[in-house]
Each structure stands twice: as C-alpha cells, then as structure tokens.
Amino acid sequence: MRGSADVIVVGARCAGSPLAALLARQGVDVVVEQATFPRDTLSTHLFEADALAFLDRLGVSDRLRQTGAPFMRRVANRTEDVHWTVEWPQIAGDIGGIASVRRHVLDPILAEAAEDAGAEVRMATKVIGLLEDAGRVVGVRVAGESGEGDLRARLVVGADGRNSTVARLSGARKYNVTPNERADYWAYFEGADMGPEPTFVFHRWEDRMVVANPTDSGLYQVQVLPELREVDGFRRDLEARFTDHAMSCEPVAAALEGAGRVGKFLGMVRWQGFFRDASGPGWVLAGDAGHFKDPAPGRGIGDAFLQADALAPAIVEGLGRSDPGLDRAMTRWGRWRNREFADYYWFGCDMGAAGPLPAVLPEIVRGLDARGKADRVLEVTSHRTVPSAILMPRLPGAVARLLARRRGKRISILRELGTLMTRDLRRRWLNRRPAYVEASTGATDVGPTEVEESAVPAPAR
Ligand SMILES: Cc1cc2nc3c(=O)[nH]c(=O)nc-3n(C[C@H](O)[C@H](O)[C@H](O)COP(=O)(O)OP(=O)(O)OC[C@H]3O[C@@H](n4cnc5c(N)ncnc54)[C@H](O)[C@@H]3O)c2cc1C
Numbered sequence: 001m002r003g004s005a006d007v008i009v010v011g012a013r014c015a016g017s018p019l020a021a022l023l024a025r026q027g028v029d030v031v032v033e034q035a036t037f038p039r040d041t042l043s044t045h046l047f048e049a050d051a052l053a054f055l056d057r058l059g060v061s062d063r064l065r066q067t068g069a070p071f072m073r074r075v076a077n078r079t080e081d082v083h084w085t086v087e088w089p090q091i092a093g094d095i096g097g098i099a100s101v102r103r104h105v106l107d108p109i110l111a112e113a114a115e116d117a118g119a120e121v122r123m124a125t126k127v128i129g130l131l132e133d134a135g136r137v138v139g140v141r142v143a144g145e146s147g148e149g150d151l152r153a154r155l156v157v158g159a160d161g162r163n164s165t166v167a168r169l170s171g172a173r174k175y176n177v178t179p180n181e182r183a184d185y186w187a188y189f190e191g192a193d194m195g196p197e198p199t200f201v202f203h204r205w206e207d208r209m210v211v212a213n214p215t216d217s218g219l220y221q222v223q224v225l226p227e228l229r230e231v232d233g234f235r236r237d238l239e240a241r242f243t244d245h246a247m248s249c250e251p252v253a254a255a256l257e258g259a260g261r262v263g264k265f266l267g268m269v270r271w272q273g274f275f276r277d278a279s280g281p282g283w284v285l286a287g288d289a290g291h292f293k294d295p296a297p298g299r300g301i302g303d304a305f306l307q308a309d310a311l312a313p314a315i316v317e318g319l320g321r322s323d324p325g326l327d328r329a330m331t332r333w334g335r336w337r338n339r340e341f342a343d344y345y346w347f348g349c350d351m352g353a354a355g356p357l358p359a360v361l362p363e364i365v366r367g368l369d370a371r372g373k374a375d376r377v378l379e380v381t382s383h384r385t386v387p388s389a390i391l392m393p394r395l396p397g398a399v400a401r402l403l404a405r406r407r408g409k410r411i412s413i414l415r416e417l418g419t420l421m422t423r424d425l426r427r428r429w430l431n432r433r434p435a436y437v438e439a440s441t442g443a444t445d446v447g448p449t450e451v452e453e454s455a456v457p458a459p460a461r
Contacts, residue, residue, distance in 0.1 A: 004152040005030040005120075006319055008140055009159050010127045010166050013041065013103070014304035015287025016159030017110035017121075018058060022312035024119035028319060030151065031119055032142055034126035037111055040104040041161075042268055044186055044223055044295065046200075046213065049088060049382040051302035052096045054309060059116075061095055063109045067216035070198035071096025075378065076251050078203035080362040086375040088200075089382070097378075098200050100215040102188075106301075130156065130169045130283070136323065137170060137282030155315060155326060156283045159304075164289035167276050172285060175434035176345070178273040181354040182209065182225040184295060185234065185242055185267035192220035192259040203249045206356050209296070210249035219262060220255060222246050225296065227354040231269050238265050271295075273349060275341075275434065278334025281327050286311055291337065293345050294352030297381055303341065306383060310336060342431045347380065347387035358416050359406075363398035364391060 007023055009016045012033035023029040047055075052071060055061055065071075073096065077084045088097020101109075115121050122144065129141030131150055139152035158166025166172075194214050201212040209225040224245035226234060234241045242265060247253045273293045278285055287304035311333055318329030350357075368374040379385035395417075402413050 003030070003149075004139070006153060007155045007157060007315060008032060008151055008153040009119075009157045009286075010140065011158070011160035011164075011287070011289070012037070012111045012114065012121055012123070013107045013159075013161070013287075014110065014301045015289070015308055016157070017107070017114040018054070018305055019157065019159060019286055019308035019312055020114035020119040020121070021058060021110075021117040022308060023315060024114060024117040026312075026316050027118070028316070029119050030153075031111075031114060031121045032125040032127060032140070032151070033111070033121065033123050036123045037108040038104040039107075040102070041107070042266065043103055043300070044100075044184065044211075044221070044298070045103050045106060045215070045301065046098060046100045046211075046298035047301040047305075048098050048298070048378075049090055049094045049096065050384060051305050052099055053094050054302075054305040056093075056095050058113050060109050060113050063112075064099065064101060064106075067101050067105050067109075068218055069099050069101045069216040070214050071099050072198045072200045072213065073097045074197045074199045075375075076199050076201045076203075077374075077377075078205055078249075079365045080205050080357055080359075082362045082366045082369060084365065084369045084374045086378070089375045089379050089384075091384070098213070098381075100213045100221060102216055102219075105216050127160070127165050130166070135281060137280070140166075154282070154319060154323070155330075157311075157315075158283060158285045158289040159287050159308075160289050162271070162274075162288040162292040164276075164285060166283060167285055167289050170280055170283050172277040172280070172290075173436050174272075174274045174276050175436045176273075176275050176430050177435075177437055178294070178349050180228070180271050180273070180294060180352060182227055182296070182352055183231050183234065183267060183269040184223060184225050185238070185265055186221060186223040187242065187265045188215070188219040188221050188262045189256060189259040190219060190262050192255045193257060194220060194255060199251070201249065201251045201255075203251075204351070204357065207354065208245060208248060210245060210252055211298075212246075212249070212252045212255065220259065222252055222256070225352070228269070229354075234267075238267075273345065274437075275338065275345070278337050279327070279330035282323070284311070284315075284330040284333065290334075291341055291345070293341075293348040295348075296352035297344075297348050299344065299348065299381070299383065302383060303344075306340070307337060310340075338431070342427075343386045343388055344380070344383065346427045358420055359402055359413060360395060360398045360417065360420070361391075363402050364394045367394060367398060367401070 006028040131139035318326035
C-alpha cells in the first residue's frame, strides 16, 4: 500500500470525519480508520445546539432526523434541591437544542459525509508508525487488509481518540491531567413513556447523577453516574444498583414504568481529563486525541466539531505556505484550542466531581430561575457562554443570600467559598503554566479503558 496526500487524517469519527469533509471540499485529504463502520465505541452520545447547527451546515441533518432521534427543546433539570424546567436556548441558524444518536448510527453518517465531500476514507486501515524525515513527520505507516505500506503527506492529523497513536508516536505531552471521580453506566429501554414532548433529563443531587433522554430508533437512554466509591457495589449487582439510581430520579421512574431494557448495560469506570501538546513539525491533534474532558456535560462530540471547524481553514491556509509556515499555522490553532476550551474543561471537572455541588452553585441557579433566566446555564453546555461569565458575576449575590438564610452555617459557607476561590486561582495559573506529565514517569498513560459489560441479559418482555 503506497500513496501520498496533502493531509492524512487518522480516525474517522467525530473529529476526523467532519474535518475530512471540510478539507475535501477544498480538495485536500485522505482518512484512515482502523475500524470498519458501523461499529460502536464506548461513549454516550448527546450533542447540543451548536453541534446540531454544525451538522446542519455539514449537510447531514436530514440523515440525523431519519434515525428517529428527536432534536429536543425541553429540559427537566435538578441541581441539588432546585428543580427547573426550561426550553433549550437557541440562536438564529439553530435546528434544535440537544440530540442523542447512538455512535454506531452517528459515526457512519459522519464518515459518509466525508466521502460525499470527496474524501478518500480507508476503513480497516490502522496507523502503526509515523514516517519521519529530518525530525519532521512526513506520513504514516499503515497496516490493512492488503498488508503494510506507507502513506506520505505534508500534514498528519491525529483524530484517533484519547489513546491516540499519533500522539504517542509524536511524543505529544499531556498536561493538566484530572482523574475521574464518577463512573458512567448506561442502558437503553424500549416502550418508555417519553411524554408528549421529548425531554432531556439532567438531575444532579447529593451523591447522585442521572441523565436520560430519547435517542434514535425509538429508544430511551438512561445514564447513571455513581461516585467511584460505589463501583464495587455496581460490579456486584449492576442491575439492582443501576435501577436504584435511575428510579430515584422521578421523571426517569415515570418514563420507565412499563419499559423494558434492550441489550446490555454499558459502562466506563476510569478515564482522565487532559490536554496534550496540540501540534509539532508535520502533525496536529484534533478531538479527544488532543483534549479529553469529563463526559458529565456531554461536550466531547460538539467540541470535536468545533475543533474540526476551526482546524480546516487553518490547515488550508498553512498548506499554502512552506513547511515552517504550516507548522506555525498549527501552533496558532493549538493556542486557540487552549484558550477556547480551558474554562469549559474545568467546568466539566466540577460537573463530574464526586459529592454534592458547592452550595453557591444551586443558589446561583435558584436566583436565575427566579428571574426566568435559568436557561442561560445551558448556553454553557452549548459552548456559547463561558462558565465564568455565568458564575462569577452572580457569586457575591449568591453568597450573600446563603449567609442570610443559613445563619448557623456561615463558617462552612465561607470556608467553601475560600476553597472555590483558591481552586479558581490555581486553575488560572495552570491555564498559563501547564503542569506537564513527564513521559519518563509512566504517568502519561491513560491506562486501559475499562469496559463494564454486564453479564445480566436483557429481561424478556
Ligand atoms: C463514558 C463516556 C461518555 C461520553 N459521553 C459523551 C456524550 O454524551 N456527549 C459527548 O459529546 N461526548 C461524550 N463523550 C466523549 C466523546 O466520546 C468523545 O469526545 C468523542 O468520541 C471524540 O471523538 P474523536 O473523533 O476525537 O475520537 P473517537 O470517537 O475516539 O474516534 C477516534 C477514531 O480513531 C480510530 N483510531 C484510533 N487509533 C487508530 C489508528 N492507530 N489507526 C487508525 N484509526 C485509529 C478509532 O478506531 C476511532 O474510530 C463520552 C466519552 C466517554 C468516555
């Protein structure tokens, strides 16, 4: 197998395929993907208004609708003791608030869009090495059905996920690593009562977190995110623990009455959030390969689209220049990536943290809800308002209200505020001076992705 291209994109899911589609419209690229689609990947699959708008621009919204997945507008939230139901905020050009399409359904649509745009998508083709010349990556070594071979390119894009081969082989360093504090288990149900209006349910209270929504093909997906201390119990009796968590969320209990589970429970108990060096001579990382965050806010897919959308023009511009000029264009894009996602990264950590939320957060939501503005929180989840723009201006008022209402708890409220402010300062520092994980310590490895598949068969209906 031999060949050459301007750009090789490694990986054909949320980052790789849209990037390939955008590049192919400019006449540049080839995509290699080790899997053969349709094939599932271990991920839930919510994406928000910005992602839906992007997919519409990509030309695939009709294909998405044909999957049967509703583009939801209604959101039923619980933030500790604050229950708030709102419409997902949308702007001109939006086609819906939030949607959920299983990955073995979504990803082939994305890969087809790349092919339709003119990209050459080579499935069952695994990158096993990088070709280098004088310290510069100049292509990839691949293994496929017809044996091994070399593909040369001016730029190799690693869109190959959080355990990226391109990142490992190019020596991209990880930084600002954060371990997960909750696991994520999910299952699909048929015959669920989804009510008159498709609704996205997001409840986070005390140590619990339950997320549920209609997905494609008439199925209802339920996710529970227990704290890691509960994982042993989940391993012992997944069905009972999952059901206990799911049914403690009222809208989910109502939806599941009379419903039956379809297929196995799926789950993941270990991951790390991180950034990686975004680029180097002849290579750049996109999507999870360069930046993975806690899945609690459901942003990995939308962020992969945002990155592809910004990377494509940067690549086209860079290809018109010398090799150092191309590398500089990738460096600039990497700086954009870091600025664009830093605040949201820490927000994702907070959403996925163990334990109840700090008291000021539900207090801020309560205040917004009282003024009919709680939907502004969802602008954060659509990557349209940075978390600090919602939280910081409202922090003093929320603290004042808490201090007035909970006189006996003033010291603990102030202590919690102190912890939050210190943490915020440290994060700002890390945004400017990243804490790298040295490869020599072995700590760079994300570790095996642990798959929890229950032996419990789906009950007969
Ligand atoms: C438990 C969990 C739940 C999640 N839930 C959500 C959610 O609800 N919403 C959301 O937005 N995000 C969610 N995410 C995040 C989301 O899965 C990712 O952000 C998203 O898949 C990133 O897409 P990607 O294209 O960068 O990488 P991936 O989807 O990982 O795709 C990488 C591709 O590269 C291919 N590849 C890898 N190595 C090679 C190689 N050597 N050669 C060729 N091909 C290769 C792989 O086969 C794969 O197809 C979740 C993640 C987890 C772990």
